[in-house]
Amino acid sequence: MDYDPMVMDDAESLGPVVKISQADNVRVKFELSNADLSFANSLRRVMLAEIPTIAIDLVEIEENSSVLADEFIAHRLGLIPLNAEGAESLLYSRDCDCDNYCEHCSVKLVLHAKCTGGENMSISARDLVPAGDRMHQTLGMPVIRDEDGLGPLILKLRPGQEIKLECIAKKGIAKEHAKWAPSAAIGFEYDPHNKLHHIDYWYEQDPKTEWPPSEYVDWEEPPAEGEPFDYDAVPNRFYYNVETSGPLGPDGIVTEGIKVIQQKLAGLIHELTEGEGGDNYDGPRSPEYGGGGDGFGYSTSYGGNGGNQSAWGGAGGTTPFGQTPYGGGGNTWS
């Protein structure tokens, strides 16, 4: 790699820039600038589909005299958001040495309720209680954020009806099933004035009056009157609105998303630089390449302290990634 040492100093000023406009425990809104569309969009896609979380995957029903069918309840249970903070300490069940599931690759929750009073009874996520050996105190606990502290409603029981079941929550990603998605929604937009004409607005008389303006119109300069279309313009400011459904904090979704995409890329580098004969590659494995992913390598290099799996960093005397200038070599990577 031909990095020009002269541009290393201001390397950070060439790379992506983040500006957060809102952050609370449900959403984080931020602007990503100085990046191109593919870079921004890949992060969006990974945050939607490939961040590992925990969701109920197996349900053993012992007693169900409610009006809802077993599989209907099982489906509802699968969609209950569970706390996934610390999910990296849990193995994927398919990678675990156990026969079916165990405390290293699953979290067990039980639900047992009987309506003994004269009134209908509501069963909500709060009634799911952890059971069995647990590696982690909060991992896999239902996310409760409503004011009554109940969590999502699962089912209702009439007097005399009973529900008794056991749930096995496992780690997974949303590519397999949407119940593993950490986000409720991810807003993503760019070019609020539609200068690039990536959107072709439908309209009756005038799109300007008929369409509501983007909330980011004040962030960017509107086109001047009679400004000619710029054929070379590309988007480089992106507005995200990451909303969590509870498993991770909204900021956690962003940082985990970055980690996942780095692991993907690092895995490919590994394959391309050392996996020639396939000698150090052994069969199928889960998407978490490095296993002990060490974040995005704050001051250290990515993978520099990752031990065996990340040995590619040393090949050819390349710069450690933490210090590698984004856009080195004097080129204009946007």
Place this chain on the structure above:
Amino acid sequence: MNAPDRFELFLLQDGEKKIVETVVNGMSNCSDFTIKKEDHTIGNLLSERLKQAPNVMMAGYKVAHPNVPELFIRVQTDGTVTPREALVNALKQLVAAYGQLGREFQKELALRQYADQGENGDGSGAQGGTY
């Protein structure tokens, strides 16, 4: 039923290799890379990055069929580097760029939380959520 298991979208099957390079005959310094179990996330990211490299003449990708979890990237260079080197360079730049994005985000978030604490003293939500 005969539906394929959904984990086949992202888990390599027995004997599958993550990435295979095939040299394209009849084009100089040109290779196809077949990457298993990846999609537009990696394809668009890599080909767009490759196109910005000065020694890459041409780059493009396709996901031939939405049900087939397989990605093709074609890279042609000017001969000063091999397509494989160009790809590795692009990958390394992207790892670094995402690393910087992560650091930027954490830095901004810390500043923001610091500012919020000054405002209302209680940064936690009503239920003291996981934030």
